Structure formats: C-alpha cells, structure tokens
Amino acid sequence: MNVFRNGVGKAQGLLNKMIGVLALQGDYERHSHILDLLQLQSMEIRYPDELGMIHGLVIPGGESTTMTDLMDRNGFYKPIRKFAKDHPILGTCAGLIMMATSVPNSRVEPLGILNIEVDRNAYGRQVHSFTDQLPVRLDGRETQVSSTFIRAPKITRIEAGIEVICEYKGNPVAVKQGLHMGLSFHPELDNVTLFHDFIFNKQLDNKLSPKFHAA
Amino acid sequence: MAEKGSFDIKVGLAEMLKGGVIMDVMNDEQAKIAEDAGAVAVMALERIPALIREEGGIARASDPEMIRAIQSAVSLPVMAKVRIGHFAEAQILEAMEVDFVDESEVLTPADEHNHIWKHDYKVPFVCGCRNLGEALRRIGEGATMIRTKGEAGSGNIVEAVRHMRQVQSDMKKLTVMDQDELMAVAKEMGAPFELVEQVAKLGKLPVPNFAAGGIATPADASLMMQLGAETVFVGSGIFMSDDPAPRAKAIVNAVTYYKDPKKLAEISSGLQSAMKGLDMSEIPEGERLQERGW
Numbered sequence: 001m002n003v004f005r006n007g008v009g010k011a012q013g014l015l016n017k018m019i020g021v022l023a024l025q026g027d028y029e030r031h032s033h034i035l036d037l038l039q040l041q042s043m044e045i046r047y048p049d050e051l052g053m054i055h056g057l058v059i060p061g062g063e064s065t066t067m068t069d070l071m072d073r074n075g076f077y078k079p080i081r082k083f084a085k086d087h088p089i090l091g092t093c094a095g096l097i098m099m100a101t102s103v104p105n106s107r108v109e110p111l112g113i114l115n116i117e118v119d120r121n122a123y124g125r126q127v128h129s130f131t132d133q134l135p136v137r138l139d140g141r142e143t144q145v146s147s148t149f150i151r152a153p154k155i156t157r158i159e160a161g162i163e164v165i166c167e168y169k170g171n172p173v174a175v176k177q178g179l180h181m182g183l184s185f186h187p188e189l190d191n192v193t194l195f196h197d198f199i200f201n202k203q204l205d206n207k208l209s210p211k212f213h214a215a
Numbered sequence: 216m217a218e219k220g221s222f223d224i225k226v227g228l229a230e231m232l233k234g235g236v237i238m239d240v241m242n243d244e245q246a247k248i249a250e251d252a253g254a255v256a257v258m259a260l261e262r263i264p265a266l267i268r269e270e271g272g273i274a275r276a277s278d279p280e281m282i283r284a285i286q287s288a289v290s291l292p293v294m295a296k297v298r299i300g301h302f303a304e305a306q307i308l309e310a311m312e313v314d315f316v317d318e319s320e321v322l323t324p325a326d327e328h329n330h331i332w333k334h335d336y337k338v339p340f341v342c343g344c345r346n347l348g349e350a351l352r353r354i355g356e357g358a359t360m361i362r363t364k365g366e367a368g369s370g371n372i373v374e375a376v377r378h379m380r381q382v383q384s385d386m387k388k389l390t391v392m393d394q395d396e397l398m399a400v401a402k403e404m405g406a407p408f409e410l411v412e413q414v415a416k417l418g419k420l421p422v423p424n425f426a427a428g429g430i431a432t433p434a435d436a437s438l439m440m441q442l443g444a445e446t447v448f449v450g451s452g453i454f455m456s457d458d459p460a461p462r463a464k465a466i467v468n469a470v471t472y473y474k475d476p477k478k479l480a481e482i483s484s485g486l487q488s489a490m491k492g493l494d495m496s497e498i499p500e501g502e503r504l505q506e507r508g509w
C-alpha cells in the first residue's frame with residue numbers, strides 16, 4: 001500500500017496533503033515515483049470513495065478504452081467530475097484523453113474536464129513514438145524538458161478557458177485550464193517533476209483547498 | 216532532433232500496458248470483442264495455442280493481411296508473434312508497424328541456438344522465460360518486456376506459477392548477495408553480469424514483467440498479479456471458453472482488483488465453463504512449448 005508512503009512528517013506545504021493516482025490501469029507506479037521524488041504523500045485510487053481522502057488526482061497513461069470501461073463499471077464518472085470542481089487533476093496521455101470534452105471514438109467516454117478535443121494515437125503507432133526536448137511556459141518562465149510521446153494523442157481543438165503551455169511542431173501538447181493540466185506526453189517516464197510540482201505543490205498550496213468528501 | 220526506437224521508448228509502451236490484459240485474437244471480430252471487453256492490447260495470431268496443440272504442423276508468423284485487418288478494426292496496440300530466431304519475420308512485422316513483437320515459443324522455432332538481436336529494431340519485443348537467467352538473456356538481446364512462459368494452450372496455471380515463483384525467488388536471492396558473489400551467479404545463470412548487478416540493486420527486472428501461459432479465470436489473473444506479474448496475457452483462455460465476452464470483461468476487472476477477494480467473488484460470479492484444459496501429465500515432455508528457447 002502506498003498510503004503514507006513518505007511518512008506524515010515529510011509532506012511539504014499543506015499539512016497532511018495527499019495526492020491520489022488513479023490505479024485502474026496504466027503507468028500509475030511511475031507517477032507515484034514522481035510524487036515520491038517531490039516528497040509528496042500519495043495513494044493509489046481504485047475505489048470512488050477514496051477520492052474523499054485526497055487533495056489532488058493524477059490520471060496516468062495507459063489505454064483510454066480500458067480506462068473508460070473500468071471507470072464506467074466501477075462508478076467513477078460522477079465522483080471524478082464532482083472532485084474536479086474544486087481539486088486539481090493532472091492527466092498524461094490516456095489521462096489527457098479522459099480529461100477532454102470530445103474524443104472522436106465511440107469506445108471512449110471522456111470526463112469533460114478540459115475544454116479540448118483530442119484525437120487518439122494521432123502521432124502514429126509505436127515505431128513512431130519519440131523523445132524530444134520541449135520548451136514549457138509555466139510559473140512565469142520557460143523551461144526545457146525531456147518529453148516522451150508513446151502512441152501519443154493530439155489536441156485537435158482548443159476552446160475557451162484553455163491556456164497552452166507547450167507546443168511541439170505547431171501543435172499544442174500541454175494545456176492548463178483552471179486547476180487542471182493535461183499533457184500529450186509522459187513526464188513520468190523521464191523523471192520530470194516540473195508539472196506535478198506546479199499542480200500539487202505551488203498551485204495547491206496557494207489554494208489551500210478544503211478536503212473533499214465524495215459522499 | 217527527436218529520438219525514436221530507444222530502449223527507454225520501447226519500455227515506455229510496456230509501462231502503459233501495466234495493470235491490463237493482453238488478449239490473443241484470431242480475427243478482427245475477436246479483436247473487437249477484446250477491445251469492447253477492455254483489453255489493453257491484442258495479440259494477433261492465426262491459431263491460438265490450444266489449436267496449435269490440437270492441429271499440429273509448423274506454426275509460423277501470421278498472414279500480414281490478417282494482421283492488417285486487426286490493425287484497422289481496433290485502436291489498441293496490436294502485437295504479433297514471430298518464431299524464435301526468425302529475424303526476417305520480425306523485419307516484416309516491423310515494416311507493418313505492429314506495436315509489439317512476441318518472439319515466442321508458441322510458434323515452431325526457426326533457430327535452435329540464437330534468438331533475434333532485438334536492439335536493432337524500433338519495434339519493441341517481448342519474450343518468454345522460465346527463470347531469471349533466461350529473462351536476463353532476453354533483456355540482454357534487447358527485449359523490453361518479459362513474460363513467464365507457463366504452458367501455452369494448456370488452460371493450466373501450474374507452469375506459469377512455477378515460472379513466476381522461480382523468477383521472483385531468483386531475484387530475491389540476488390538482493391541479499393555480496394557484490395563478490397554476483398559474477399559466479401551470472402556465470403551459473405548464463406546471464407549478462409551488468410543485468411545481474413542491476414537486479415541485485417533494484418530487486419526487480421529492469422523491464423516490466425508480465426504473466427502468460429495457462430490463465431483461464433479471474434482468480435488465475437489475481438493469483439499471477441499477487442505473485443508479482445504486472446499485467447497478464449490471456450491466450451486460449453478467452454476464446455476457448457463458453458463465454459468469451461463476459462469472461463474477458465471479468466478478467467480485465469480482476470487484474471485491477473486483484474487484491475480484493477470480495478470484489479473478485481462478485482467478478483467471478485455467473486460465468487459459464489472455463490476452457491477444459493490439460494493436466495501436465497497429458498502433455499508429453501517433447502510436446503511442451505516451454506522447452507523451446509535457449
């Protein structure tokens with residue numbers, strides 16, 4: 001179990017802040033590792049009522065059709081949408097797809113948290129997966145980060161309220177809206193802590209979000 | 216410049232498949248059933264292992280046309296098998312942009328000494344193993360995902376359990392050894408020293424470790440996950456059963472909730488008969504697929 005994996009004393013900022021990683025399917029362990037590097041307490045989320053124990057959520061990479069299926073069968077849609085109203089969510093790859101408003105594939109039912117349309121696997125099959133350096137505009141400065149795209153989704157439409165914080169070859173690949181952030185790529189595969197740090201340390205500590213209760 | 220096909224990028228896709236179920240399918244219709252049931256990937260092959268066992272003959276890589284039909288039927292990663300050592304079959308699958316190649320003992324081996332040198336490919340490879348030495352030899356050749364061999368097409372979990380327990384226990388032993396013991400172990404296992412050293416430090420394989428060979432029920436999937444698998448392959452277990460679609464869905468859910476027996480009881484309820492399966496004594500030693508690979 002990952003509950004209190006760092007011990008209560010080590011948490012930074014908000015007292016007893018707990019970050020959840022949706023652990024239905026995908027590379028959730030890599031995200032837990034990034035949160036470990038940031039000395040943030042984290043727990044894996046497999047049941048909707050566990051959302052009541054956390055202050056922020058990561059939706060990891062994986063297969064969005066599988067996640068749709070598992071979220072639907074296990075009653076996650078309503079509780080995550082409610083959670084998103086006043087808690088930050090960070091999604092990478094399949095997580096980004098799940099957070100979108102529109103996905104042109106009948107097997108995927110997105111949550112509608114980010115006002116974007118996303119096309120799955122638009123960067124091609126695995127032999128076209130790649131790593132590159134990207135400039136990210138966050139927290140008032142530009143930072144170069146290493147980014148890995150695995151059968152990556154493309155953000156094909158951006159609507160009101162979306163801030164693009166990174167582009168690759170003219171396409172948006174990282175977006176922010178309110179408390180939330182979605183990435184086409186996988187910072188968790190390159191041990192990049194920038195995004196998790198911004199969302200779950202800087203931004204969340206400023207907000208001092210009240211604890212959420214799923215019930 | 217963007218980098219493609221590196222070892223890390225290939226491991227990256229294996230990471231995305233974790234906590235999921237990879238299903239063997241023989242045509243686009245089965246592929247759609249698998250996708251609807253929540254599979255994370257499909258393995259395209261002309262005959263599932265149980266049929267290969269039944270029908271005999273040489274088992275080769277699948278017809279490209281059949282693989283293409285599956286690629287266009289589903290949005291999931293599509294995997295396909297090649298014969299051990301048959302690098303020309305692998306080159307063809309890479310040219311077809313298959314997402315993962317399984318250099319598999321389920322097909323008839325093409326080379327009885329050498330496996331494919333997998334570092335040369337942009338497409339990632341998965342290989343089977345029965346113990347840590349075999350796993351590390353395959354990783355040394357460039358495999359970015361390891362699976363237990365089990366006994367494919369048997370519907371019997373006993374061999375997958377044996378192989379997973381063996382790998383886990385081999386790894387545990389390494390973690391308590393002194394540095395000066397590792398070279399002798401590497402020699403004994405027939406494994407590259409650098410990888411032996413890495414496992415001794417990490418306590419786990421440097422690439423994802425999945426289970427395969429004999430998984431037929433949600434409980435089988437839970438068992439393998441509890442023994443240390445990070446994902447399961449289900450081959451004959453789905454389409455040789457009386458109820459492929461509900462069984463596939465149940466196994467998908469069982470992999471997510473593998474630690475929750477109450478939920479597993481619910482998930483396992485109401486399914487029809489699992490595949491009949493074979494006791495190991497019914498498979499003569501010369502016909503065991505797990506013996507293939509060197």
